[in-house]
Amino acid sequence: MKLIESAKEYSDVAVVVLSRKAGEGHNDIPMDVSKAAYDNNSDAYDDFPEGEHYLQLSQTEKDMVDMVCDNFDDVIVIYNGANQFELGFTDEYPQIKSVVWCPGTGNVGFNALGKVFSGEVNPSGKTPDTFIYDMTTAPWWNNGEKIEYTNLADMAVEGMNAGSPQVYAPAFTNYVEGIYVGYKYYETAAQEGFIDYDKTVQYPFGYGLSYTEFEQKMGELEEKDGQISVDVEVTNTGDVAGKDVVEVYYNPPYTNGGIEKASANLIEFAKTDLLQPGDSQTVTVTFDVEDMASYDENDAEAYVLEKGDYVISINRDSHTVLDQKTYTVDDTVVYAGENKRASDDTAAVNVFEDAKGDITYLSRADHFANYEEATAAPASVELGEPYVSEYHLNSNFDKTTYLNDEDVMPTTGADNGLTLADMRDADYDDPRWEKLLDQLTVDEMANMIAMAGYQTAAMDSVGKVATLDFDGPAAINNNFTGVGSIGFPIEVVIASTWNKELAQTWGECMGKISQEMAAEGWYAPGMNTHRTAFGARNYEYFSEDGVLAGNMGANAVEGARKYGVYSYIKHFALYEGNAKMVSIWSNEQAIREIYLKPFEVSVKQGGANAVMVSWSFLGDKWTGECSNLMNTVLRDEWGFRGMALTDFFRNNGHGFMNADAALANGVDAMLSTFNGEENNVANPEHPTSVLQMRNACKNVMYTVVSSWAYDGEHEETGMENWKKAGIGIDIVVALLAVGMEVLIIKGYKKRKNAE
Template sequence: MDNFNTKRVKKSEIVQKVKEDKAKLRARKQEIKALPEAERTAAIEQDKQLRKEQKQQTKMELKALSRKDRRAMKKEAKRYKKIKNRPRRFTGWSIVALVVILLFVQFGATASSIIDALTGKHITAVTDSPEALAAREQGGKIAEEIANEGIVLLKNDDKQLPLKDKKVNVFGLAALELRYGGGGSGAGDTSRAVNLFKGLENAGISYNTELHDLYQEVGAKAGVGSKASTGVIQVVKGMLGGNSSDEPKIDYLSDEAIAQAKSYSENAIIVIASESTEASDATAEQLKLTANKRALIEKVAQSFENVTIVVNAGNALELGFVNEFKSIKSVLWIGTPGPYGANALGNILAGNINPSGRITDTYVYDNSSAPASENFGDYKYDNLKYSFLNYQEGIYVGYRFYETFFLNDEAGYRDTVLYPYGHGLSYTDFEWKVLNQSLSEDKIELQVEVKNVGDRAGKDVVQVYYSAPYIAGGIEKSAIELATYAKTSLLEAGQSEVLTLSFATEEMSSYDMNVEEAYVLDQGTYSIKVARNVHDIVASYDLELADKKVFKQDKDTGTPYENRFELAKGEVTYLSRNDWEKTYPSDENISHKAPQNVVDAFSKEPEASTMEMPTVGANNGLVLEDLKGLAFDDPKWNEFMDQFTLDEMIDYVANGAYRTMAVERLGVPKTLLMDGPAGFSYFFKPIEAASYPSEIVIAATWNNDLAYQMGEAVGKEARAYGIQGWYAPGMNIHRTAQGGRNFEYFSEDPVLSGKMAASMINGAEDQGIIAFMKHFALNDQETNARSGNLIWANEQAIREIYLKPFEITVKESSPLGAMSSFSIIGTKWAGANSVLLNDVLRKEWGFDGFVSSDAVFGFMKAPDAVVAGNDLMLDIMTPSKNEKLLKQAYKKDPAGITNGVRTSVQHVLYTILQTYLFEK
């Protein structure tokens, strides 16, 4: 931004400056457009060079300023950029038109494929049979139970909750339009959703109808209705930056309105919300209070004695304001709680249900204090068509950073962390007693008696963490890590329950990427901690290891460990607790020029296969059912697969969006595969189905049994509808608070994420359907994801943080499906990364299902996928393009492509044989 000084500038002046600069830019574009073609090119290059020089000049000027002036200038530049990039508002048919445009641009879709997509031609679910209705009703019950246990009581001073006076004033436009879920594939069916006010009524709570009527009038003027948009409309709005909402100016809250409300009740509820959606991330500003929201909170907090904040958001908002006002006595986090979340909220406010949820993220006063936030956003290469992300924080994600960085600085911790990971309160009190503890080199086991010593029934969560010995300059280790957890049943006042919590000692090992290329338990003291949250330790026990232990191979498959992601390490300095200051992440001096070896990797032609050409088109008289119960490598599979023609296999692989195709002559049935994590959905049109809270709320229950019950309910619904596959659960990590799909993923911690996902998958697959754990892997932000993000991360962080949830899930639930991510790990798209899909997923962990891509964009090509372990292309827009690419690749490498599609088809068919379609 040129000619911009460091004084405090009014917003109106910045707006005027933006208008002037935009006018100049439009005039310059017209000027260039009028030039002859040769001069036009030169002028564009000249302007580009001038912008670079101006940028460099600004950097030099910044360096010359005092620190105070530099901060001021950066702040004003940021305000300028925010106003300049403010999105236009799109509604109605303009959004529909943009959907079509985006399909053309993003996918290169044809008109016929767009029609197929928008009409859901292949979606044949039967949702109106008696079995379907019964399954949907059962799903609704489970959904409400999850909300009951997933809502978290963050604060409850003076035991304000449950409400003694069952009359409330409800403030905030967000109350008119609860966010039941996020946008995109994580958006469920909200046609039966209960709104906030109905939820209060159902729980026996009265609300101020005059205040509600006032908000209805204000909401109508602001365009806020009774139902939030979901699915494709919300995603498109997110891609355009149009998902941000704000409160209006509080002029409408006159003295008379406040007086009327106070005469009704001294109880005030303020709902604050933040949208989350697939395809766009939250800005840092969206997670803070806007000026209007702060004004509303100040007005209400200064006017009422008892204020409750309801947080309706799938991202971790900055909530430090709750401690600024004495009247804000309670805070309830409801996340994105599904269609019956309002019932759960009402019942918790009324005391009909005792809250038992625990948060799955660390809540801090300033989200930018997380080191990962330094490298989150839009980073593009100048010499490569892809974007990139540097995971410089290494293993120090979420609580792993805060608990380690502030290990010996409690005051600093309290100034930074508002609510620790795993925090949550109850209306009753629990007393814990560790009855037995057995710590050995093989297994850790604890028996904890939990007694309800309060005066009302409730559930409690026992969390077990460990601290491993850290050797300065050695393997990076968090000061504390989650090992396991358990939740009690409903305990009446005075009742107790003994929980047994155990885990293998090996699970405390860390990956040594520098010396052993294996998992290591260093010599020293391991502290096992029984805790209410990551920072509130109730009891601690020590295990002494006299000798270092090295685990050189996977204990289940026997596959040797080795560094498999050296190419993904890149030229990056990773954060180390051995020297926080010198290794702390920063994006100020990172290079936007891809190294030459990276550029070369994307232009390198694949080498032809040395494999033998398999038989095609044979007539061996076998049908798929003849293979039921046989191992994948049984010789009979070869006889069966020999019968496929090349065209059949290519068609099968390329047409894998929401289905697999039938091959009737070989007894291969078609299957229906459906989104999404919050209940069955289809991106382009509504599907009547049970709808569930988002996965962040499921994880907040800390209840594996409930996760299983949800998976089971989805599985039963699938059987009733005629669905065989479920694109869920989402298992990526909350790397930062800004992740657009954080609502759709469980946690910032891989252990909780993995165990929740495993439970959910066990429930679903016990009903004979295929669950697809996704997005495998390192799919932790939405910005640039669909145009190709190169992820640079070290081996230890990849294994311990980003792959760990998937590894736990494979080991504890044997999932039948996986969905590869958009991410380019090093220089290989995840769906074309044989190291990821074959060496790690299949060989090291023992996965024996099939892998589907995520929705296909231009850099995701079928010929690369089928030779690397990705079996189906989730390609609803350009299947004919991928068929063509496979046939072109076949001409160059007949044996390689034929073997690739053959193996892919076999993976899928082997999996289909394990579904309910082939039950006896």
């Protein structure tokens, strides 16, 4: 107790820090820690008794909180972890006055924490995810972990994980909750009277405290050219300067048993400038009417904007409505055929029926009447027909599957006098591409495709220079030399700022660093969805919401592109952890509205021209072998132009990736650093293979020629010292700016009751 007495002499305020770690190379976060290997803190008790998970207090932590609260009347709890945590205990101790959520803030972000405590800096962050009291009550709980197929155990593959041998077996996860992910479930279930919201949700999506108060006044809705605009006047009514976030949601008309719809859907947001006490700012928020359409997979098989009243609201968070207006759609609009959405190149149609499986999905019908059936643990752990007959890994894949003997060998090795530099700013459909591609040799194409790990290879026949690609979302690292850069805040922190301009600045910093390190490509940002709190790689993805994540990603991509750096948005798609060979079963509506949404926004708004493909299986097939994902949706519907790269390949494609399946279905290059059987096409002299390699090389070159390697100003890879110093100053300022937008979340219940 000497330590406690010494601390009490130093200050009458105690700070309790709780941390949780996860990351790439680890297994996913354990939902029952007793079944995992961990260091127990005592011989007298188990830190985590059977059935307790990693995102709740351990027994040692409970004892620590008791001890601190017994000795201090003013306690601050800091949670340092990227994944949501069960923080209900903070409501039980009157001594706990504040809770601060500080996920990974990078090299210098924590330097701002003391200024936040002292009031010198006023925090303005908002939660990118929903914090609930009891995760075992979440609709995903019984389907949160991968489960190995018992009838495919003999197809297990030996591999490596974090430098240690590991066996990977075919497995699956059922996304049974459909579109009701995160706040979209909790807000809808509350409206349907299915849950007691106050006893279920502790901190809503989009929630955060400030040292000042704000008032928001909503203007009238104005429609023009398929867009709705609304002015929101934000006034600082408190005593200190601060920033606020305007959150705009819509609640669509819902017919019982009809198209599934959530009652709360973020559609746009904006952050104010720093407002002094008494100052006001009018923020204009604009969004497309078509963005309120829902995907009808059962009848129209298209996006549908149903007739009726759409309630447009400005919210303090996903649950707290400040003001609202009504927008009425007089006649139902079906976006099919020629009447496509304005943002699409071609109209969306059902293409993911094979990923639905024989699964019951959660429905809002009759007040979530099928909840118990839909959210139950899987009744079967065997892969059934027809899927099991079609399931394959590399060990049983016929590499002639996609060859077509009617294909005609294209021209190779021609002397047409073109170079890749000639195609700078050329349209993807420019006829000169065909002349340029005719110059390529088979060996050049095969080498560039097979050896695309952290690089794209030089191709002398067209004057293509070699380029470098570096990892990752929070820092630029050279995987060849081990040289790294300053650590940035993780994507969860970027999302918590709800600041598009800051996200773009982050992308700009990554672009600057990439130039300094002579890299043209950036393996980031991560765009997957926080489906559950237990994804080990949630830290490198933004949010549970596709609009928030998509806007953050789009701005980061745009920022990096200002410096000629192309961003590989990843991991495309339906990937949430460290899973390999895991079949994801989901319905078409959820795939499109939830899991593809962040990628869609990054492509359409951010202009992303590179993607990294996930290790997931979509149904019974690896995502890289899913042409409907890689071609029909990504390229044909969204209008993506550029390259698609596998995730890390190793020497055997982890047992399920191979160049023949990839090239035939829209993947262009293998993230491999050494030659092997699987990263090379098996029949490089066959016309089909050459045509596929030719198309892949076009996609790679189309991306590369847009980079700083071809801007005519970077003939040398080095930079003058004064430029490096300037970049360093800019980046530290950006890091501190993000750090100052930390989240204070304690006090929601008191404030809510006061309102």
